[in-house]
Amino acid sequence: MKQLHTTLFLSLFFTVHCYYLLTAQEAKLPTRWTRSAMEASIPLSEYPRPQLQRAQWMCLNGKWDYVGGKGIASAFNPENPIYFEGKAEKIRVPYCPESVLSGIERNQEINMWYHRSFAIPEAWQNKQVILHFDAVDHDATIFVNGQKAGRHSGGYDAFSFNVTRFLKKGMNSLVVAAHDPNDGKAPSGKNGPRGDYTFSSGIWQTVWLEPVNTNYIENIRLLPDLENNRLKIFVNATSGTKLSAVAMDGKKVIAQVNSFSGADFFLPINHPKHWSPDTPFLYDLKITLFNANGRSTDEVISYFGMRDIKVGKVNGVNRTLLNGQFVMQLGLLDQGYWPDGILTAPTEEALKFDILFTKKAGFNLIRKHMKTEPRRFYYWADKLGLMVWQDMPAIWYQDEDTVKTRSEFRQELKAIVDDHYNSPSIITWVPFNENWGAFDVKSITDWIKQYDPSRLVNGNSGFNNNPSYQQAYGDPGNGDFVDTHIYVGPYGASVPDDRRAASLGEFGGVGLFTRGHMWPVANNAYDYEPTKAALTDRYVFLLDQVEQLMKYKGLSVAVYTQTTDVEHEINGFLTYDRAVEKMELSRIKVINDAVIKASHKINTQQ
Known part of the structure; x- marks a missing residue:
């Protein structure tokens, strides 16, 4: 009789567990893209940073191990990662755990722990490796191979860490601790205690890796100047100061300037094609960084649009002017x-x-x-x-x-x-x-x-x-x-x-x-x-x-x-x-x- 009760209990547990797994994947209101998102081995696998592109990168979206909830270890700035040991659920990154696409679909987890393994490609040996998160809500702490690589606060901006010193040959372990109390004391928009819609938290944009040399371009700043027919550029680099910037209209080079990182410089754009909703023309931009010996250490591809927007008088009335005209x-x-x-x-x-x-x-x-x-x-x-x-x-x-x-x-x-x-x-x-x-x-x-x-x-x-x-x-x-x-x-x-x-x-x-x-x-x-x-x-x-x-x-x-x-x-x-x-x-x-x-x-x- 005891064995029968045990068998019935296990059968009932298995049935309930399977039912939960199935219903957790059933969208209340599916879109035409729901199924393909659920079936993708690497969802949202497109290059995530179009205005600062490099040839090599690795998308880390997909199935991760996951443990979440109010009763687990606090994910707010922990000093050490938790151990997963096969007890974790699977979550589909980069969908938040509140969503059906995540495979979790639970509200107000507060503490969210993610884990996955990855291997560095052979071609990346002797490179610096940057780990990127395009958005995690709200406080994120990152561990690589058990060591704390950094933390970030803010749910809507991208952040990254150089994780090279934590890496080893073969498989590497990545753990993300995300904490989001949803208490309205940080920017949260409609995703807050007085917001109108489903709360969301945790990783909600792409996670990815890219290799760079020791001297590389960290970011660029582009400011179109229509009045003077030029593009103002600022390049922030880790080291190395010499660089070149080349603007192209299709395959045609229209401007090229040699300059230095860490200071503003200008790229002349003669007779610029204006960007507007009717004519959204974009110029291509290539920036190359050199070391003291004149050897290229980094190259990024970007684009820019020549437009300005201001308030000015039209018939004595203040109106918004796009490229000098009211639209x-x-x-x-x-x-x-x-x-x-x-x-x-x-x-x-x-x-x-x-x-x-x-x-x-x-x-x-x-x-x-x-x-x-x-x-x-x-x-x-x-x-x-x-x-x-x-x-x-x-x-x-x-x-x-x-x-x-x-x-x-x-x-x-x-x-x-x-x-x-x-x-x-x-x-x-x-x-x-x-x-x-x-x-x-x-x-x-x-x-x-x-x-x-x-x-x-x-x-x-x-x-x-x-x-x-x-x-x-x-x-x-x-x-x-x-x-x-x-x-x-x-x-x-x-x-x-x-x-x-x-x-x-x-x-x-x-x-x-x-x-x-x-x-x-x-x-x-x-x-x-x-x-x-x-x-x-x-x-x-x-x-x-x-x-x-x-x-x-x-x-x-x-x-x-x-x-x-x-x-x-x-x-x-x-x-x-x-x-x-x-x-x-x-x-x-x-x-x-x-x-x-x-x-x-x-x-x-x-």
Whole structure:
């Protein structure tokens, strides 16, 4: 009888365990890319850093050992790694453990321990090996072969370590301890205690290795200067000072300069082809580093776009000027969430899809709301031609432990600007949204303007709105925009003042229920229409109003909410699974094109 009970217990345990494994892999709302992401041996295997490319690298995405949860050893800055000893689950990196694509799908793990082994290729012998993490939320501690290689704090910026001294021949062990309390005391955007959507944490962008020589290029900084027909370049190298920079238009060399690392220099670009959404031309750039003997020690491939963005007078009205001309910025609020990957697009094709859709619908702008994306997202925006407003993910409890929380916000803001400084598509930084976590808005806005003179700054987008749990900071009075959010709008939008352009940073938000394509929660929107045709009519009417504001009230920007449905919100152009277009796209493109075309005529009326 005892043996029978044991057999039944083991059978029941095996059945429940298998059921859990199966259901953990069943997406609540799959996308067309879910299966391929689950089946890929190395998901998201594309080269992760398009503006600083080298020929050799190794992607570490794929199945890792994983242990997580509140009851395990703390993953906050541990001195030693834990031992896995075959008891670990498997997690699919780089999908966060809260996502179905990870294979784990559990919320609020807080402590997350990852492990995998890797071997260094024979061709990398006598090279320095750099270990890269494109994003880990929030505190990460790295161990290589049991030794602590370094730690990093911040969920939205890339970081790396030179791990050469920890490596050995044959197989090497890599352990990552990630800790994320999700307590709102660090930048977290919608991924926080007062955020609207599923929390996410841990590794959520690509992990990779690359070999370099002892003297190598650590990073570059590119600043287009249209007024003087040149590109300003700064190269930061470990050592070695001589370098050459070559700009190319296709296979044709158009400029070449010999200079030095550690100091600004200029590459002349005569008769530059301007980057814009209509003509997103990119020049190729090759930078070579030399040692004292004149031998090449490193070579990186990059690209740049020649464009400028500023505020200037058109017919006496302050407007945003792209390459000296007013172009209405007509965009979508893009939150970048996925039902299968949460913060991480399931595949490269999926990452590119939202950008292609936005272009196809006739928009020229994306407002990337409350999160960052992998650098390949900005590469596609650069290459395909979409302007980008980049939000800083909000902090929620900025008034608690202010020395720590506010300094963390400033530190990560700078890191995000540094990460994406070279991308021509990013034209505006948005440090705060609707007073969420707002503090020192005026000084932070001024700081960004000084730190990155190549872009506009919208200090507090939607300053007219305010979360109920804190006092409104309001309009900082500086920066480049007077920006209000009006739902459904658009009337009531800002008008320009004597220094700033007017922006409607969010409007619209009209929903449509789409049975079979909604997240399994109570769904809502700011307003509703019953059919696809009616929703299209409503959008066309709203854009007719936007055009009136642009022509006669000085409006320069209008951002419609939003690209896709997101969890409970059903006000997207697309359903959350990207399977259904909820408006008649041909009509949407016609009205969008008409409004943007009308903005071109304003330039000729001076």
